[in-house]
Amino acid sequence: MAYGDDATQLVIESKRSQHADSLLKYNDHLVRAVIREQRDLEKLIQAALARLAPAAPGDDVAVTADVVLYQTVILRNKRCLLAYHAHRLDRLKDLYWSVGGALPLLLSAPTTAVSANAAGDLRSRLSPHEVDFLRAYNDSLIDFRSGVIDTEELDLFAQISKPPKDLHVLVRVVRDCGVIQTEVGAIDFRRGQRFLVRRADVEHLIVQGYLDEVS
């Protein structure tokens, strides 16, 4: 197998995930294989350097060519690995925002209506490091909200693509979400019923896909 094939596989996987608009399972096996390849390559470089004539290092053209080739492959593999992971992190961040920053929902609940196609049983498709990343991302966002912006009014997760036109919103229930306590009383959202409610009270439920707005 030629050098760099595994890494190319990883990039192809990213591309597939991009086209299919879904997050594939973290390919631990392949990533490890690439890293192993890197180590092997490094050993080869070391060996080649050792073979290099100590007297006139620049003269041995064959050995220098070897080293340059190995070096190129290593750099390429590294780029592929970085691309693969960067792509996954981007997707994770997108998912995180699409559910309105509800991390527990993203990690525990197997599905939400909004991200049903992308996030179905997300946890099992993540590597432990990615879960850590999500947590850390969440934490820093909370820090940012409380510390840097220092205001409670600004809802970072509110939709900006569709600014609200009305104080109230007519919603139908996509999934049962139990009794919700709002400022003006408790509402028990049940499937098969429709509600006219204050937008501010249920904004997060709409974003998370429990409720659906009836235009």
Add this chain to the structure above:
Amino acid sequence: MVYLPPPHLASETRPSYGEAYTNILAAHRRSPLTSASSVIMLVAPDVDALCAAHMLATLLKHDDVMHRVIPVSGHAELEKQRDELATYADLHTLILINMGAILDLPSEDWFGGFSPQLSVHVIDSSRPQNLSSLFGGGEIGERIVIWDDGGAERMEEEQKAWEVLTFEPEPGSDEDSDLDTELEEEEEDEYEEGSSTGKRRSLDMFAARLEKHYMSGTWHGQSASGTIYLLATVLERIDNDLLWLAILGLTFQYTTSRISRDEYDKYQSIYQDEVARINPAPAPSAMKDGDFKSQNPDDRSVYAVDELRFMLFRHWNLYDAMYHSSYVASKLGIWKERGRKRLTGLLAKMGFSMQETQQTFSHMAKDLKLGLRDKLDQIAPEYGLVELTYPSFTRCYGYLSQPVSASDAVEAVSALLDVAGGVRMEVEVEGARNGGEWFGGGHVWEAGGRENNSRKDEDKENVLIGGVDNGRGKDKAGGEQTEELQWWVKNFWTAYDALDDIHQLKRALNLSMSLHRAIIRQGTSIIDKQDIRTLRGHRVVVLTQGPDLALFAHPGVLSRLALWLVDALRDRLPGSVVAGARSKRKSLPFIVACLNEKEDTYIVVGVTAALDFGDVRKNEFGLAFLDAKERCNARTRHGSFDTSVIEINKDDLRVFLETMCETGDR
């Protein structure tokens, strides 16, 4: 005084709809907790209730009243809802639409035990109403508000009788408004003391009066949507949308034989005035071939037109429209070869070639369309078709669609309500008809709209969850079960959305056509095979097989079949016309039962046949069913609010029918 008279009877001291609505608003704004759990609408699944709920929701939305709409299928479900509602602390207004009039709402069983801040508004077209809801005063009675259509004004006798019997001080009986116990006590008392016979007799008279009120059968008053429309009139918030919904409610009542032609005419003339008031008079150019054309892309106006009694004829072809209309069917005897010949004969006499009449109506030759009404007027009477038109309304939808007539819209909506989901239906693709069977004339109906998209989501979810090998089958099964429970709720919302979505409505027209095809198919085969048995003054049809069995297991569809049979056979069966004695004509009530294979039950629908077309008689089946049930101990269940629909265990049907017919003999 806890029933509301219609606005024209209102005065200073008698509040009417407007005041009741203001009270709802006031209660909402006054209460500290105004979440969507405080104003709740319970809606019965029929077209009229749907329209009314839609109108009321619009009004409430304009007033920023947060509310919640809950579809309720029947009495059992209503009881469940009541138990749940009891747990809501901030509930202050409950609106029952097309349900609950017959229930003894002030009693402890219903809303008597609820917190005193709750007021229950009943907007129901079904009659008779429960007298204690209607007249009961006091702490609890004041909270039950019946929106009446003025019928209660004429019930002075009943009121008096009820008052006498309820407030009659009786030893050993606490004040009990329940009718049955009251009557029993009456009887017991009679045996005990014979002294004050004069007083007794008058009490008996009152009791008899009440019995007559409750036992004379069910009928229908002003449509719920009509009531809301009156409310909107009082509030001066009428627009074409509200008017159109009110018209749909009325048309629904008429086409399902809930109200008589006279009643229909009464309300129709009111709406006609309203239509003229709101809409600019149509330009003469608009009135081309008896139908209006939209004048501009945003033309949503409503026009009054005479509607032909052909089924969906603007969207079907002429032949099919006539063939599937119950009026034409009954006059021509369409289920026999001879009847069909008469139909083609009629068309031939009018100068319509077979080819033209098989053409989609909008593509029919222009001159034929223009002359259709004239020709029908000239020639149809020869075939006994004298009442081919009735006054109705049409609404324009800009350039989105051909104008849709009220009856077409009602057909479409009620088809959605009955069979949008839960049943597999084939619909014909437009234009595929003459391609022959080779190209497949139809495809399976798939309801679009919000509710059904969500179902697709769920399916997806199920697959994803079940992706782990063996979990799959179980998850799927579980998912399907909940689906099954909910099909009517989905249909409810699909129909609800279709009320203001013309695209949905247009798609539903095809569904309605399939439905009518199935009804005619079944009806024809029933008559052909002579499946109608006459049992002691009842005509009984029992469906146990056929391609559409699953379809007719829906009470709504089964009632349509029953109505079609009634219409079709009105003048045809022996027994309805007694030879020589015209005055003694009597029509036999119809019972249609259909096997529900999944549940091993029979759905039974009773329809009282009126003597004349367009006439309506009180439906006595609700009580007859109950009576028969008690006497034979059949395992039955009332699934819906319509008391003349009952579900019977498979094994009990025979004995039930026998008992039923004996009862009818009395």
